[in-house]
Each structure stands twice: as structure tokens, then as C-alpha cells.
Amino acid sequence: MTRYWVFTPWLPYTVDADEMVANCKFLNGQEVFAAGLSAGEFRSTPFPMAQLKMTMPGFDLDCFDWDGQTIVSEKFRLAAGLASDEIEYFDIDASETASWAQEKKYKIMSIPVNAALADVSLRFGGAPSTSAVVSAMMAGKIAVKSSVSIPFELFHDTVLRGYRFCTDEFALRLLRAGCTGMRFLDPDFIGRPRPMRYRTLRGVEEAGDWDPVAKILHSKLVESIPDAISN
Structure with a gap:
């Protein structure tokens, strides 16, 4: 999948x-x-x-x-x-x-293409579909369909138009190339009130606090994905 x-x-x-x-x-x-x-x-x-x-x-x-x-x-x-x-x-x-x-x-x-990935039937707090984006932001997560065939690697969601989704293969190509300036967020953990989790070459990491002295962002590996660095 x-x-x-x-x-x-x-x-x-x-x-x-x-x-x-x-x-x-x-x-x-x-x-x-x-x-x-x-x-x-x-x-x-x-x-x-x-x-x-x-x-x-x-x-x-x-x-x-x-x-x-x-x-x-x-x-x-x-x-x-x-x-x-x-x-x-x-x-x-x-x-x-x-x-x-x-x-x-x-x-x-x-990004000129769209696909229906978000499952707005699982809205949080019973918000109407017109409030799906606000509902996702308040919940800190986005429910996605478990079984769906999408022909694109990078696309806008048809309902959550403020969100852009990509495949794991797309994310890995950019990560392996050493590209900077983007994150690939786990839809279940996009931020407050939930912690933020994102894809890295190691797997899925959870963001911690910024250390102003060492000038590094602390994070912890919460899911190791085998062969994440293989070409």
C-alpha cells in the first residue's frame, strides 16, 4: 500500500x-x-x-x-x-x-493536479465538510483513505485544498538528493495539539525542541523504515 x-x-x-x-x-x-x-x-x-x-x-x-x-x-x-x-x-x-x-x-x-485522499467522513468534532480544513488544523491530524489508487506523486487534495500530499517514493527521492527547505509530515501528526512527525531517511521522526546553544533541533525516531537509504 x-x-x-x-x-x-x-x-x-x-x-x-x-x-x-x-x-x-x-x-x-x-x-x-x-x-x-x-x-x-x-x-x-x-x-x-x-x-x-x-x-x-x-x-x-x-x-x-x-x-x-x-x-x-x-x-x-x-x-x-x-x-x-x-x-x-x-x-x-x-x-x-x-x-x-x-x-x-x-x-x-x-501543482495543477488533484486527488481525493483525505477521508472527510472522519471529521473531528462533527464539523461540516466546508470546515474540513479548520477541523484538521484543530485536531492536528488528517484522516486519509486506507485504500485508494492515485495516479499522481504530488497533488492537492480535492477537499483539503490547503494541503499538498506526496507519495513516499517522491519524498525519498528528494531526501536522498539532499534537498532542503521542506518537510514530509505524517498526516496523523501534523502539529498541535499533537506532536509533529515527519519522514526522514531513517524513517519517521518526532520533532522535539530547538537547542539555541547547540543550534540543533532535537528529534527522536518513532518508526524505523527498513531500507530507507537504499537506492
């Missing part, structure tokens, strides 16, 4: 959010925002080339969200290995970006 994770761009604790805000922006942000990208839909009209200015020293994430857009590197795209009928990438003008960030060859990523 295929196992699915919640794909989430994730800013590492080692990246200062305030410094990033001060050093990253779309120079034509209003134009990009006005053009819009609809989740779960293929783009039918031209999308303006976003003009990214990134001057944060040493910034090298392979995936991050900015001003409503998900930005991914060439390394991410190659590791993802998705076909044009299940993903869209839009060019970025990085001429105003620092050289180290230009080397990432960033593009905007849009």
Missing part, C-alpha cells in the same frame, strides 16, 4: 526569518500576485516572469514559500522527476539576485 505524506515547504530553524524578509522580495510582486496561480489547475494563460531579489548571505534552500508562491531549485526539480502532465514550473528573473542564489536556478512551482 502506498504511503502518503503532507508536503510542506519548511523554513529551517537555522534560517533567520526576519533576515529573510529583509533580503527577499519579488520586484514585481503586485503583478505576480494579480496574475495568480490556482491550486490544482493548469495555467491556461501566460504567467508573468517573477523578478526575484534575494540577497540573504548564504541562502541556499531548495524549496521555500514566498508571497504565496512555492519556489524550487534545479536540484529539487531534477530529484522530483515529475512529468509535465502533473507539474508546472514558471521561470524567474534572478538578475537582481546574489550569485550564490542565482546558482540555484529557481523557478516557481505550481
Whole structure:
């Protein structure tokens, strides 16, 4: 049975959010925002080339969200290995970006496909279907269907449109490639009030506390998955 994770761009604790805000922006942000990208839909009209200015020293994430857009590197795209009928990438003008960030060859990523994975019949607190997203956030978990055939490796859920899911195989390709800036959350443990658990090469780990002195995020292995590092 295929196992699915919640794909989430994730800013590492080692990246200062305030410094990033001060050093990253779309120079034509209003134009990009006005053009819009609809989740779960293929783009039918031209999308303006976003003009990214990134001057944060040493910034090298392979995936991050900015001003409503998900930005991914060439390394991410190659590791993802998705076909044009299940993903869209839009060019970025990085001429105003620092050289180290230009080397990432960033593009905007849009996921134009949907699938019914979340089991909204198992809503928490008896919330109506229109409140499925809020219900999931309050419960800290998402119920998924136990038997379902989905032809995509990365997709939006048809009901929980705020969530993107991926297969275990997809997650492992990115993890093995050493891509940074994303987490693959266990749908049963997406965060408060439940602990957050996520896929790593070791298996499934549970997030602990950030150690500001050692500058590491403590975690513990809660599920070992055999052959997780095999190629």
C-alpha cells in the first residue's frame, strides 16, 4: 500500500526569518500576485516572469514559500522527476539576485493536479465538510483513505485544498538528493495539539525542541523504515 505524506515547504530553524524578509522580495510582486496561480489547475494563460531579489548571505534552500508562491531549485526539480502532465514550473528573473542564489536556478512551482485522499467522513468534532480544513488544523491530524489508487506523486487534495500530499517514493527521492527547505509530515501528526512527525531517511521522526546553544533541533525516531537509504 502506498504511503502518503503532507508536503510542506519548511523554513529551517537555522534560517533567520526576519533576515529573510529583509533580503527577499519579488520586484514585481503586485503583478505576480494579480496574475495568480490556482491550486490544482493548469495555467491556461501566460504567467508573468517573477523578478526575484534575494540577497540573504548564504541562502541556499531548495524549496521555500514566498508571497504565496512555492519556489524550487534545479536540484529539487531534477530529484522530483515529475512529468509535465502533473507539474508546472514558471521561470524567474534572478538578475537582481546574489550569485550564490542565482546558482540555484529557481523557478516557481505550481501543482495543477488533484486527488481525493483525505477521508472527510472522519471529521473531528462533527464539523461540516466546508470546515474540513479548520477541523484538521484543530485536531492536528488528517484522516486519509486506507485504500485508494492515485495516479499522481504530488497533488492537492480535492477537499483539503490547503494541503499538498506526496507519495513516499517522491519524498525519498528528494531526501536522498539532499534537498532542503521542506518537510514530509505524517498526516496523523501534523502539529498541535499533537506532536509533529515527519519522514526522514531513517524513517519517521518526532520533532522535539530547538537547542539555541547547540543550534540543533532535537528529534527522536518513532518508526524505523527498513531500507530507507537504499537506492
